[in-house]
Amino acid sequence: MTPKKDTPLYQWIDSHAHLDFDRFDDDRGEVISRAKARGVSRVISIGTRIESTERAIALAERYPEFIYATAGFHPLYMTDDHEEGWRSLEELIVHPRVVGVGETGLDYYYDHTPHDQQRRSFRRHLQLANRFKKPIIIHIRDAFEDAFKIIDEEGIKAGGVVHCFTGGPEECLASLERGLYISLSGIVTFKSAKALRAAVPLVPNDRLLIETDAPFLAPTPHRGQRNEPAFVVDTAHCVAQLREETLENLSLLTLENTARLFSLPAIEVSL
Numbered sequence: 001m002t003p004k005k006d007t008p009l010y011q012w013i014d015s016h017a018h019l020d021f022d023r024f025d026d027d028r029g030e031v032i033s034r035a036k037a038r039g040v041s042r043v044i045s046i047g048t049r050i051e052s053t054e055r056a057i058a059l060a061e062r063y064p065e066f067i068y069a070t071a072g073f074h075p076l077y078m079t080d081d082h083e084e085g086w087r088s089l090e091e092l093i094v095h096p097r098v099v100g101v102g103e104t105g106l107d108y109y110y111d112h113t114p115h116d117q118q119r120r121s122f123r124r125h126l127q128l129a130n131r132f133k134k135p136i137i138i139h140i141r142d143a144f145e146d147a148f149k150i151i152d153e154e155g156i157k158a159g160g161v162v163h164c165f166t167g168g169p170e171e172c173l174a175s176l177e178r179g180l181y182i183s184l185s186g187i188v189t190f191k192s193a194k195a196l197r198a199a200v201p202l203v204p205n206d207r208l209l210i211e212t213d214a215p216f217l218a219p220t221p222h223r224g225q226r227n228e229p230a231f232v233v234d235t236a237h238c239v240a241q242l243r244e245e246t247l248e249n250l251s252l253l254t255l256e257n258t259a260r261l262f263s264l265p266a267i268e269v270s271l
């Protein structure tokens with residue numbers, strides 16, 4: 001068997017990674033080099049708290065063509081959910097290297113944070129995203145019904161994405177109806193994720209993003225390892241197969257969609 005080799009021709013954006021996490025402190029430079037070597041040309045580093053957002057912005061400043069940041073309180077990391085924290089968050093949202101608000105959303109799978117606190121925070125993030133006209137990055141786990149209710153009440157003015165989408169066809173269509181993008185993570189490579197895999201071909205070409213959510217959820221064949229942006233290429237291979245489309249198309253459309261949603265400068269693609 002010949003080893004599978006990636007053509008360096010295709011470019012990818014990892015639309016959601018946590019490069020600020022301390023699990024990358026020892027080898028962040030190498031992680032970035034490995035991503036570039038596999039064609040990853042951009043990574044959006046997602047803030048989860050004030051400090052995490054500040055670190056993401058610092059990374060975006062250090063790697064100006066490569067890393068972009070977002071600002072938010074993850075529903076499971078709500079330690080900054082106090083008025084001073086919200087004031088700081090507003091200041092971070094308007095930073096020029098911050099391309100989106102979040103991640104925010106609802107996670108009813110874990111019990112770290114009371115659900116009503118998550119709902120209040122999600123609503124407030126939506127209001128900030130609408131006020132500052134930046135797209136919103138939404139995390140939904142076991143909470144689609146409540147999440148859609150809040151989205152319908154607040155509205156979304158500058159676009160948004162359901163990141164690391166874990167629903168099936170029904171939740172996928174309901175997200176699309178609300179104008180949201182769908183971002184697929186390494187979970188699509190797990191054969192057991194049947195409902196999710198059935199939803200993959202339903203996402204229109206102009207609404208699809210891909211991501212790692214690194215350091216979590218490494219795709220097959222890296223399952224169980226620390227995830228990193230280079231592995232978005234493995235997810236891309238799987239998504240292309242499930243959608244029966246070429247890698248070239250998938251590369252072009254995900255680059256275009258991510259740039260459109262987050263207002264990133266255009267990338268020159270040489271084919």
Ligand SMILES: [Zn+2]
Pocket residue numbers: 103139163164
């Ligand atoms: Zn998330």
Ligand SMILES: [Zn+2]
Pocket residue numbers: 016018046103213
């Ligand atoms: Zn995340």
